[in-house]
Amino acid sequence: MELDFDNLCAIRVLGRGATGTVFLVADRSSPSTPPFALKVVEKHNPSAKPDTESRARWELSVHSCLLTDRHPFLPYLIGYAETPDLLAWAIPFCPAGDLNSLRHSLSPDRVFSTSAIRFYLSELISALSHLHSIGIVYRDLKPENVLLQSSGHILLTDFDLSRHLTPRNVSPIPSTTFPLPYVNHRRRRNRHCSKITRIFFSAQNSVFLPTPPDLKKAKSARVSPVSRVERSHSFVGTEEYVSPEVVRGDGHEFSVDWWALGILAYEMAYGRTPFRGRNRKETFRNVLTMKPEFVGNYPSELTDLIVRLLAKEPEKRLGYSGGAEEVKAHPFFTGLRWEMLADVGRPPFLATAEEIEEGEVRLPDVDRTVGFDVRDYFKKLRQRHAVTATSPASVSLTEF
Ligand SMILES: Nc1ncnc2c1ncn2[C@@H]1O[C@H](COP(=O)(O)OP(=O)(O)OP(=O)(O)O)[C@@H](O)[C@H]1O
DSSP: OBOOGGGEEEEEEEEEOSSOEEEEEEETTOTTSOOEEEEEEETTOTTSOTTHHHHHHHHHHHHHHHHHSOOTTSOOOOEEEEOSSEEEEEEEOOTTOBHHHHHHHSTTTOOOOHHHHHHHHHHHHHHHHHHHHTTEEOOOOOGGGEEEOTTSOEEEOOOTTOEEOOBOOOOOOOTTSOOOTTOOHHHHHHHHHHHHHHHHOOSSOOSBOOOOGGGOSOOOOOSOOBOTTSOBOOOOSOGGGOOHHHHHTOOBOTHHHHHHHHHHHHHHHHSSOTTOOSSHHHHHHHHHHOOOOOOSSOSOHHHHHHHHHTOSSGGGSTTTTTHHHHHHTSGGGTTBOGGGGGGOSSOSOOOOHHHHHHHTOOTTHHHHTTOBOHHHHHHHHHHHHHHHOOOGGGSOGGGO
16 A cells, blocks of 8 residues: 555654654645654665665565465565655554564573473574575574564564575474484473473463374475575675675575574573674684583473574485474474464563553544654755755754
8 A cells, every 4th residue: 555645644753764763654635543653764765775775675575475375473464655765664663672672681690481482482483484485585584583463473574684595495404403312201291281381381272282192293295495596695694694605705505594593582582692702704604513512401302303404405404405394393383383383372571551542642632642654754854964064863852
């Protein structure tokens, strides 16, 4: 649906990234519609990278692609708008922040419980599986890009670094994929199931079931990786999350997302990423050579999952040959009913009442308070640039 800037009333800036500025916006032409997040990219911004507009158009095209086959943990495109200077598109507002801010709010050590890690990883695997199945490698997985809906479920956003690759058929998963030599499977699984039961079972919907032996066998996978001849060679991603093949400048494919998932799992469990050095060079050396260090409950199904996702050679990495189905079949997820993830009524963390209220604010409440025109925002920003010749960061947002 095409949006008309004349009808759009911005409530506040939600965030700024390398590509664009995201606003919380209400549509005057549709007063009953809750406010949404509008990502706006300046097409001719001299201080932005030259490929900003093409990256923005790519991101918009990914959103359009996701419209045909909606996924609960990926954004759906509410609408878009374009002027000679701006390109903008709207996706649902996520009022509860992102996984990074959530982790920082956890005390005392900023780490998630195993059950919460399982919950977020499973939703991410489901989202990545969908992207891979339509030939999109995400390439920018990090907690900041995992937003939280008011329901407590995730929404994976920010596709400007993603890329299209041709999906290929993947190998069936052998039943012996996951020997866990040091773990007492039976005892651990029982404990894990009872923990999960407390967190995720609700009267109407259960995502985890005690697993009958015949269901434990992994199903063969029909989604994911790409032929090795068609790989991306560009260097993308966030330093601490980039995979060894990206650091080496080798081509990369869907398995970079499984590497990043391993980093994210580690960060959620230990409160830091595994390979961070004092500077970029050291971080990259660690990415190439260092083994992840584990403390506390080790080895466990979670540490085994992390080790397998962080295999330095992509060909040996979990998910490389069997795609998302191979990752889903890891014992850390035993008993999880993937098809019911979106039905979980009580995710580990829910939005606060204030956050939910903001997501439900309606016009004319907005007009009476601080609504502003997005086009004016950028016009003022440009005028300020012309006068001060300083960076956008020096312009006070409180003026809008
Ligand atoms: N749907 C949303 N709901 C709430 N906040 C959002 C939403 N989408 C984006 N944001 C906020 O806006 C910020 C910038 O958005 P986004 O990451 O899409 O921009 P970007 O320019 O692509 O950033 P990057 O530099 O990571 O590429 C996010 O960090 C987040 O805080």
